[in-house]
Amino acid sequence: MTFKEFGLDASLLEGIEASGYENATPVQEQVIPIILSGKDIIASAQTGTGKTAAFLLPIVNKLIASRRDDQVNALVIVPTRELAIQIAQNLEGLSYFTNISSIAVYGGGDGSNFSTEKQALSRGADVVICTPGRMIAHLNMGYVQLKGLQYLVLDEADRMLDMGFYDDIMKIISFLPPVRQNLLFSATMPVKIRELARKILHDPAEVNIAISKPPAKIVQEAFVVYETQKIPLIKWLLKSTNLKSTLIFCSKKHNVKQLTSELRRARFNVKEIHSDLDQSSREDVLLEFKSRRLPILVATDILSRGIDIDNIEMVINYDVPNDGEDYIHRIGRTARAETDGVAFTFVSEKEQNKFKTIEDLLGDPVRKAVVPEEFGATPEYTPRSKRSGGGGGRNRGGGGRGQGGHNGQGGPNGRGAQNSQGGHGGHGGGNRRFHHNGPKKKDGSPQAQQSQPKPNENNS
Numbered sequence: 460m461t462f463k464e465f466g467l468d469a470s471l472l473e474g475i476e477a478s479g480y481e482n483a484t485p486v487q488e489q490v491i492p493i494i495l496s497g498k499d500i501i502a503s504a505q506t507g508t509g510k511t512a513a514f515l516l517p518i519v520n521k522l523i524a525s526r527r528d529d530q531v532n533a534l535v536i537v538p539t540r541e542l543a544i545q546i547a548q549n550l551e552g553l554s555y556f557t558n559i560s561s562i563a564v565y566g567g568g569d570g571s572n573f574s575t576e577k578q579a580l581s582r583g584a585d586v587v588i589c590t591p592g593r594m595i596a597h598l599n600m601g602y603v604q605l606k607g608l609q610y611l612v613l614d615e616a617d618r619m620l621d622m623g624f625y626d627d628i629m630k631i632i633s634f635l636p637p638v639r640q641n642l643l644f645s646a647t648m649p650v651k652i653r654e655l656a657r658k659i660l661h662d663p664a665e666v667n668i669a670i671s672k673p674p675a676k677i678v679q680e681a682f683v684v685y686e687t688q689k690i691p692l693i694k695w696l697l698k699s700t701n702l703k704s705t706l707i708f709c710s711k712k713h714n715v716k717q718l719t720s721e722l723r724r725a726r727f728n729v730k731e732i733h734s735d736l737d738q739s740s741r742e743d744v745l746l747e748f749k750s751r752r753l754p755i756l757v758a759t760d761i762l763s764r765g766i767d768i769d770n771i772e773m774v775i776n777y778d779v780p781n782d783g784e785d786y787i788h789r790i791g792r793t794a795r796a797e798t799d800g801v802a803f804t805f806v807s808e809k810e811q812n813k814f815k816t817i818e819d820l821l822g823d824p825v826r827k828a829v830v831p832e833e834f835g836a837t838p839e840y841t842p843r844s845k846r847s848g849g850g851g852g853r854n855r856g857g858g859g860r861g862q863g864g865h866n867g868q869g870g871p872n873g874r875g876a877q878n879s880q881g882g883h884g885g886h887g888g889g890n891r892r893f894h895h896n897g898p899k900k901k902d903g904s905p906q907a908q909q910s911q912p913k914p915n916e917n918n919s
């Protein structure tokens with residue numbers, strides 16, 4: 460499903476495209492229409508499923524029309540500072556071309572951060588992403604403008620309860636207007652979450668995105684390589700395995716076409732399948748592959764779900780899929796029924812964090828295969844897990860945390876707070892990492908990231 464089909468505002472679609480999202484993930488397909496319809500929601504969805512955009516997009520879309528000036532319009536409560544920053548960055552990319560402002564409010568910074576937050580909370584910011592303790596500190600001072608609040612999101616609610624935030628959450632809620640839309644996301648659904656939901660949500664729609672585990676008999680391995688090593692490596696892999704049935708996945712049509720023609724040039728018997736082919740060509744190719752007249756098929760994710768092809772011996776992920784569900788569906792094409800199968804994933808340097816998110820979702824690291832010496836040196840596998848709190852010093856350097864507008868000017872809404880948590884001008888050096896599909900400005904240059912906390916700061 461494409462994002463256009465949700466009927467989202469053109470300015471938001473532009474941000475989605477700039478963030479590199481093409482199709483909605485399963486959780487987005489289910490959750491976005493429900494939120495747009497105005498219903499409360501309780502959703503079990505883990506990190507890595509695209510759940511953040513699943514709640515941010517409909518909220519921003521609705522706020523474009525209904526935001527109230529000088530107010531906090533949406534409040535997202537999260538367990539950790541890292542998650543607050545990550546969501547704020549995600550939001551910055553998605554809402555870049557809209558008039559929506561946002562700020563992350565979390566502990567651990569110095570006094571200047573607090574006063575920046577105070578300014579935003581008292582003058583108004585459309586979306587506030589906060590950790591509980593820091594938000595209460597502000598609420599207790601009495602200046603937070605919450606009368607217009609329309610949306611409350613509790614993200615990673617199970618983790619918040621595990622961290623002892625129940626009372627803090629209830630206290631924050633006691634400051635909010637009673638009529639609002641409530642959204643609760645949790646990786647797990649223990650009894651205490653159900654109880655919290657009963658207290659906060661009104662007649663919620665329930666969404667359950669269960670992550671299926673891949674069958675144990677699939678042998679999964681990952682090659683950690685440089686992007687330029689992928690083509691020679693795949694040729695070597697295809698030659699040395701010489702199997703009757705190999706399915707190769709690429710995330711983008713363009714890559715499918717490019718890889719297929721590379722392999723053809725190297726005289727492999729290979730064809731491609733993607734949405735640019737008409738239905739009858741697709742069916743022909745599929746039939747050839749199923750009947751084993753065609754040993755190698757290169758496909759986009761249109762083939763990863765629901766298509767029954769028995770006896771695929773090997774799946775190769777030429778790139779890392781965008782979410783864990785796609786990974787599981789892709790590798791699930793092999794080892795069907797009684798047969799065994801093998802699934803290799805090529806992980807380039809810029810895909811390492813994405814792959815780690817998938818490993819986290821699976822609950823186990825995927826074995827790293829040894830790249831033959833003839834391919835030369837390979838990168839270390841040093842991903843930064845989204846879940847690892849502190850310690851990593853992610854995304855550091857650059858502008859301060861403040862209400863900086865685009866290019867230092869006031870935002871289009873005249874409040875100067877365009878996705879403010881960090882000045883757009885802050886291209887400082889340091890250990891900056893851009894999101895794998897990080898938003899690009901219209902001129903194609905990556906957007907500046909916000910300043911990040913020091914590794915030794917507290918979590919909330």
Ligand code: AMP
Pocket residue numbers: 479480481482483484487505506507508509510511512549781782816895896
């Ligand atoms: P989340 O589960 O929200 O932490 O998202 C996991 C990762 O998937 C993040 O890096 C998102 O930027 C990315 N993502 C979310 N939705 C999509 C999408 N529709 N297409 C591609 N990437 C996505």
